[in-house]
Amino acid sequence: MTQNHNGRSNASMVEPRKVYDLAGLTSIVTGSSRGIGAGIALELARRGANVVVNYTSDKSKNAAESIVSTIKGCGSGARAIAIQANVVLPDDQKKVVEAALELSGDEAINILVHNAGNGDDCYLPEITEDFYSMQTDLNVKAPIFLTQKVIPHMPRGGRIILISSCSARMGVAQHTVYAASKASNESFARVWATELGQSKGITVNCVNPGPVATDGYFDSTQEFIDDLKPLVDSTPAEARVGEVRDIAPIVGFLASEESRWVTGSTVSACGGLLLF
Template sequence: MATLTGKTALVTGGSRGIGRGIAERLARDGALVAVHYGGNAEAAADTVAAIEQAGGSAFALGQRLGADGDAAALLDGLDRELLNRTGSTRLDIVVNNAAIAYDAHLADTTPALYDELFAVNVRAPFFIVQRAAERMGERGRIVTISSGATRKAYPNLLAYAMTKAAVETFTRTLAQELAPRGITVNAVAPGIVDTDMNAGWLNVDEASRAQAASLSAFNRVGEPADIADVVAFAVSDDARWVTGQVLDATGGSVL
């Protein structure tokens, strides 16, 4: 498919896991993809190499999120790369995927942990979109990765789930604000996905994986491609009439 030929895309946290799956899928659909990474330059380079080997176009873009000025620095770096490669700073697609999570109940959540979660998962996407929207033309696409954790109570993920609920409110409100410009804004909510982030508990033993799989109506754990394909739809022209929505990509978890 070449549905995104001529378009530019930024995927935050695009070097590993779900983000890598999204970056590879958008590149396969023809987009020039900026693969953002926070600290793992090697993983980002590996993702770019895989995309190029498959015939796509991509480049790595490093910027740690969660500190003052992070969005400005990221978009300034993106501008420089796009000008060098395309002669324009136009940005067509933003996928806010970068996020952190902590296993912490109410009593275990310190102010520092709470602030870090909101800085990376909420503040960074907000100001990235604020600046990215200035570079977008009609039919721009903004997608933020939420979580199935907003649908059910998980006491050990309290603050994390709160950040994703904030992202969903952001999505609905921003969709209305940007609609007159023809820009759609949606969120995609994965369930349990087999990534590095989940490997520590998901692969402890067969029982752990089986329990995780049982939450899905399909009785399996999700793969990055399962989420990437939904994002690919959301950023395509086929999704031109879909905005302000949270697309459930949990595999029917906890129906």
């Protein structure tokens, strides 16, 4: 079992809970073959939720299947299926929704987590139209049109959670498109909380991680990671980047009945790196 930066075991990510507060519910977690999405998929499953584990590239098939196996064996009774789909594409969005309906057995999709995101870095002069489209298609367009397709199947008590980023508020160099597109996720939470609240009984919230130790983070340029180091070292909670296990339980809470009075909010999940 892997260890986090404190030398503590990450075993709790896959251990079953005593109370399966999401039992009988069905969830979609986009981009859940690895990183934060995989952690969220496991967190929802150990609370009892069925999970559609989504990924997009051929190379992640085994990783996604391995998350599915872990879910099936975690002891909570959760079911899971791995679906290769590019959530930017309308037909692939339909595939994800159909998989969730099949998994649920009762035609209900109760939890939708928009986790898949593109975080490539680029200075302003180098931004191309293609780069702009690649990031905004995944970070802005996909959540809108996937949500549109899920809503007709989401009963009252439904939960939508968007994984944004502290970068949306921080002014990090090279994040023109990333920060702006992630800021849209906070706006979605506020607007959709209003549109889907009283009328449909759905809550919508956003989670803003700071830097988290995933492939996505370590794929950044060394220059980017070096620039961020003084900031990471000054993180109030501890001088380190976040772990997946720091983020996933927040999503677990926001997916649960206990979060019923929280909607339209953005939770800062960054050890105090950003205090607003």
